[in-house]
Amino acid sequence: MKNETFQTILKRRSVRSFLPEPPKQEELELILEAGRNAPSAMNQQAWHFTVIRDQALLRKLETACKSAFLESTIEYLREIAAQESFSVFYHAPMIVIVTADRTAIAPQYDSTLAMENMLLAATSLGIGSCWTHAVMMFHASERGKEIFRELGIDFPENHEPYAAAVFGYPAGPWPETPPRNPDCVTIIG
Numbered sequence: 001m002k003n004e005t006f007q008t009i010l011k012r013r014s015v016r017s018f019l020p021e022p023p024k025q026e027e028l029e030l031i032l033e034a035g036r037n038a039p040s041a042m043n044q045q046a047w048h049f050t051v052i053r054d055q056a057l058l059r060k061l062e063t064a065c066k067s068a069f070l071e072s073t074i075e076y077l078r079e080i081a082a083q084e085s086f087s088v089f090y091h092a093p094m095i096v097i098v099t100a101d102r103t104a105i106a107p108q109y110d111s112t113l114a115m116e117n118m119l120l121a122a123t124s125l126g127i128g129s130c131w132t133h134a135v136m137m138f139h140a141s142e143r144g145k146e147i148f149r150e151l152g153i154d155f156p157e158n159h160e161p162y163a164a165a166v167f168g169y170p171a172g173p174w175p176e177t178p179p180r181n182p183d184c185v186t187i188i189g
């Protein structure tokens with residue numbers, strides 16, 4: 001009884017290779033509508049979605065965000081970022097950054113739920129996506145905040161980025177499912 005919704009949930013994978021053209025406007029609007037329809041604490045909807053499709057800006061932001069991996073305390077992140085060809089945005093043609101008012105009840109949960117809705121909506125349209133944590137890591141530093149401002153990426157007042165993902169048409173085959181842990185469930189009663 002795996003209906004279409006269930007199949008979309010199972011199909012969603014992190015796509016890391018993209019064609020250069022961004023999703024069509026009508027597809028983007030559907031993705032954003034899915035995000036807006038996520039649950040939020042007390043229905044505050046304290047979120048804001050910043051979409052970047054300007055390719056020159058995207059590449060500048062990508063280079064800046066890579067420095068967050070290069071300077072990370074996590075050795076694995078430093079190692080992958082040190083590879084010349086490594087791109088934190090996988091050369092994707094579009095990024096969506098979900099920011100939310102940091103004084104809201106649960107901005108991180110609200111933002112993450114909105115993003116998951118967007119990832120699933122994108123999947124249902126055959127659009128690939130991948131969470132890009134470097135955005136949050138980079139913006140967490142003072143230098144990161146300054147560079148976002150310098151690049152003209154201004155978030156609403158009191159907003160922090162809590163979720164970011166790149167989107168685009170996959171350049172290759174849809175990814176295989178990485179291993180899932182079947183032992184992550186306890187049912188009581």
Ligand SMILES: Cc1cc2nc3c(=O)[nH]c(=O)nc-3n(C[C@H](O)[C@H](O)[C@H](O)COP(=O)(O)O)c2cc1C
Pocket residue numbers: 012013014015016130131132133134175177178
């Ligand atoms: C909080 C979070 C941070 C992530 N950060 C990154 C990232 O920076 N780069 C990346 O390629 N994938 C990132 N991912 C994607 C995970 O690597 C991916 O979801 C996981 O390997 C499972 O694969 P799947 O999404 O294809 O099911 C992140 C996922 C989450 C939930």
